[in-house]
Amino acid sequence: MNAPSRIRMNPPVFYFAATFILLFALTVIANPQAAGEWLLAAQNWAAHTVGWYYMLAMTLYLVFVVVTALSGYGKIKLGADHDEPEFSYLSWAGMLFAAGISITLFFFCVSEPLTHLMQPPQGEAGTVEAGRQAMQVLFLHWGLHGWGVFAFVGMALAYFAYRHNLPLALRSALYPLIGKRINGPIGYAVDGFGIIATVFGLGADMGFGVLHLNSGLDYLFGIAHTQWIQVALIALMMGAAVMVAVAGVEKGVRVMSDINLFLACALLLFVLFAGPTQHLFNTLIQNLGDYLAVLPRKSFDVYAYNQSNDWLGNWTVFYWAWWIAWAPFVGLFIARISRGRTIREFVFGVLLIPLGFTLAWMSIFGNSALTQVLDHGMTALADSAIENPSMTLYLLLETYPWSKVVIAVTVFISFVFFVTSADSGTVVLSTLSAKGGSTDEDGPNWLRVFWGVMTALVTSGLLFAGSIDSLKSAVVLTSLPFSVILLAMMWGLHKAFYLESQRQIAQMHSLAPFASSRRGKGGWRQRLSQAVHFPSRDEVYRFMDDVVRPAIAEVTEVYAEKGLSVITQEDPSHDNVSLKIGHGEEQPFLYQVQMRGYFTPSFALAGLGTQELKNRRYYRAEVHLAEGSQDYDLMGYSKEQIINDILDQYERHLQYLHLVR
Template sequence: MPPSTAHTPPPTPALKPTRPAQGPPSARATAADKTAPRPARSEAPPQTTAETATEPVTTNMRVFVPSAVGILAIALWAIVAPDHAATVIGSMVSWVSKNLGWYYILTATIAVVFVVFVAASRVGRTKLGPDHSKPQYSLFSWTAMLFAAGIGIDLMFFSVAEPVTQYYGPPAGQGETLEAARQAVVWTLFHYGITGWAMYALMGMAFGYFAYRFNMPLSIRSALYPIIGKRVHGVAGDAVDTAAMLGTIFGIATSLGIGVVQLNFGLKILFGVEEGLAAQIALITLAVIMATISAVVGIDKGIRRLSELNVFLAIGLMLYITVTGKTAFLLDALVLNIGDYLGGFADMTLNTFAFDRPDEWMNGWTLFFWAWWIAWAPFVGLFLARISRGRTIRQFVVATLTVPFLFILVWLSVFGNSALDVVLAGNDAFGQVAMNQPERAFYSLLEQYPGAPLLIGVATFTGLLFYVTSADSGSLVMSTFTSRIKDPGKDGPNWLRIFWSVATGVLTLGMLMVGGVATLQSATIIMGLPFSVVMYLIMAGLYKSLRIEAALAESLHTSLPGALSGRAVAGPQRSWRQRLARSMSYPGPAQAQRYMNLVALPAVQEVAAELRTQGAVVELTNGTVEGAGCSQVTLTVVLADDPDFRYQIYPVEHVTPTYAPRAQGRNQTYYRLEVFSMTGSHGYDLMGYTKDQVITDVLDQYERHLEFLHLQRDFTGSAMADQADAPEDWNADFAMEESKN
């Protein structure tokens, strides 16, 4: 195991999708000095340049105003004229189902194919961040947060209600049969399964890739930059973010509406609180207050801890039902469900029921779920990206598709099959309640088990936490959507989080007044439609950028390092004595600085001077790294309309391993002088190279970059032409737009 890192450099800007800044060399050198890297601990939040770190977070009024006005207007319309709202929403849903059902199903299928293809391809090794970046959260904390944010109290709602309803009224075939019982949980798994999580993975992958690898703002418009260029800062970008806002808030409101009616029934059982609008208003108010506090506190202290507690309580409920129920039957059913789901996945994914036309069933189930997942995709995707910096695309996709789904698989199988067992045993009254009053289904099942009052209390508290984690994550993300944030490590301001918490509560109340959960489901089908178009644009933009990544990887193998050094890119050839001396050396900051002064810096300066002689525009910066006691040097070759070449030698502090020779009395840490490019560290140490070998390494990397540019043109065709009218760079463009506001 390699020694752990105590200091690592901040992420360097990735290959820019725009042409570099033009101007006199002195001006460019000044700009470079502003972005000199600073040390940061590997477990720290993502670092940015000194320039972006000081930029204030401001409200994007061109997204906030139309989103806020539109959402509040819809909420007030529902509250003031509920009958008219119900009629209009019902008509729109009928039209969408009749004419665009195929579109929703095809979109969901394409999303699955796309993310699996990207993860399995060679670009799956690309990190959501610089190459040297490390994950910020442990696997458990990460999966707990993505699960609790992605699926909340609605999982408790549908885990009993849907299997029972599918048993009584399947989309095809006769209900109340053993075959209907067998397929009931499988349909529920399908609606909560890999297809929906693929949409989350798509959005999270796009957000994280463009924000942490390209240093773009953590927004949807960033993912569209490869497609529409600087127009992302205009009406097109605002429209995309507004569409995401509308879909997101209706998706969240649907979950909160489901949670309100279910928790209301739980409180009735526990404390005799009557079901009705008054109790639901009180619950919405309580949830808004709790969600606001959690969102303002932040991810680490609020959302993460609530998410982890959520998972523990949910696992406890599931284990209790498994142990105290028919354990052998539940385990048999679990294995059967897995086989049926895997065997029928392709058929269910593309099944539009063209001949039978169970439109009412499609509206209530598959179309609703796909629209719901699409509506939640920008919200959960941005949140996943926010917590996934440093993971590879392949790790991200595999974990997002499998880890939460494995939990969902077991949860739905345990509770769904337990409910079906009660119905098959002759308790038709329970089945009718679960089908016709789904908010009572989960609690009605718990009443069948010993210790029901305690179980119901735990379930109510768990549901409240699910409710809050969905609401606080939503307010956090929506505040980001409606803000101008250059640093992807920052979130929207507190007042915006509070506003969106309250707005979500008002919208939830309005939809409940119109017609309850059914109306929320219908509204979600409508509001998810415009953002589904955006998803196609995001896939196109991500595909285009990842092809450039493929060109970068290809250049590693086809560049010409052997012409000068006769070695692979890993490092110049050294004598065996040099190699042995390097492996026995653990230099401190003074030794690293001495090598930098005597060898590394002069070598880079010579290359810079020769490049200038050959007519290149070169920037050379160096300075002491704060807290390291050693300096860094950065050589940048400005390449007009192509991505710049950067070669940076940066001191990285590591813990001295216990096996180090004569470790007694040595410093606890040592330094490596690692080589960084636009995409991060290359992972090797220059200490011990001769001056000529350092020069050779610079030239090797430069030739590799030129080969990349050549391959990039082959991959992208007119990609460079698409950027011909682009602004000087993303940050300059961002600053220009900000100054207008």
């Protein structure tokens, strides 16, 4: 087999995305006031013109992944049929759990519900009903829709990379639609738009994070809440993130992330048990029930009869655009850790595991803040949510015991989340703008540095152009073209699933019977001996050399005489040999015989010592097709029987091509 090429920059993707982002950043930095006004006007246009589209698109992404998981396609593996998950279920769940935590949870968990309380999309402000509606909206913004688009992108990346051996890139999802042209201008444009959306999504996250950290430092040490301080914080933390990304100190980062996760859970439990615990448990269940009850209606609620388009654009449309912008980043991460999972367990794991923590966090902090305002008259907290939202969480924590220590811990947790998110973001951006290498290989270090600098520039420029409003506007605008690409990816993924189902139907057609028995001509005694024989590595090597390779060579010669495009590939280690037949633009036929080792069963090891039994292995010459192992062994077949098996599988492949034409 040919070794994968070295990973390197993908020039068309890199130059397209980098040029757009650099020009945008320099324009905003050079003319911050004019850029801020233009961005705000553009967001108002988007809210009034395509707000309905964002609402519909996000609902389609969610419905698509849920229906796919519940259908027969849910049994398909994200990888070859014989692939097993790399991580245990517990470890995988833990990583999904960590993926759901971001510094923006700290920024919005208090400020958003209080803002909706005082400025509701409909109804009277400052009432108990407004507070209940605020939690419904909060759960909508942080609930299933967002994780649905993450699950969709992760599923598409993992399916085409691990099951069809295409690049771990967004363009691969369009292969069923445009074929090899994914490696041309159309495919590169798809990856470029994905990078642009991701940079602005990360920039928004970084902008909210910097505002949150600046407020914490202001509260603790009196550090001024100014734009230049924020730029200094961006440079400091992005510099730290880039150094971590380049150094590759994964173990240290992982340990720090684990500690941070523990501290975040501790902070959540502290707020729960130091506050009105019984009320917070009650409201958590109430909020969950309200959310599930209004989910279908809220998914399509554009407030068309309330004339609240400005509210919709500032909140729901922004959130949907932000989730879309983050989808390549988080989707690539969850695809990397999910090889070997079925689509069904992948979808429901991604939808439900992080969601539980996120909604619990939002409910506990949000209802704690609502209680302070509605029951204790703390109107200053509500005013802060509107006038200075980045300070609101600290003002809430001020009402708890040991507030200074708790706030200091919160600032520390936020800082580490900031660095780890930015670190992961630069690595993902470098991968999206690179080509070659294996699917598990990250992009070059210099690309990580470059994208770190670009993201920092974009964030700084947007903060100067109008702070929060500019961050929201940029995300809404840059996510718009990528949202259309996601719809095309959905079409491509659906077509790929259809083709897979037709392949399974074709596998059930046996178009030509075998010329002779599969197990030789020595009668039932030889058949039984073969069944209980567990060959050694050397026996399988000899079988591969003496029987399998001559059979494939003979078939290759005949296929070549018929004018077919035939390629035989052999691994340097001689562990496998394969035959590949091209069919132009149609999917090629692949037949591979691969030697695989297994531990010998104990009943076959009578008379051996314990240590010998433990280490003894046997080997099989297994048949693999393009979709993975077929789970049967050729040992004991004659050359003629192997040739018949190749022909049988090839005729099934032709039947598959017939069904999908």
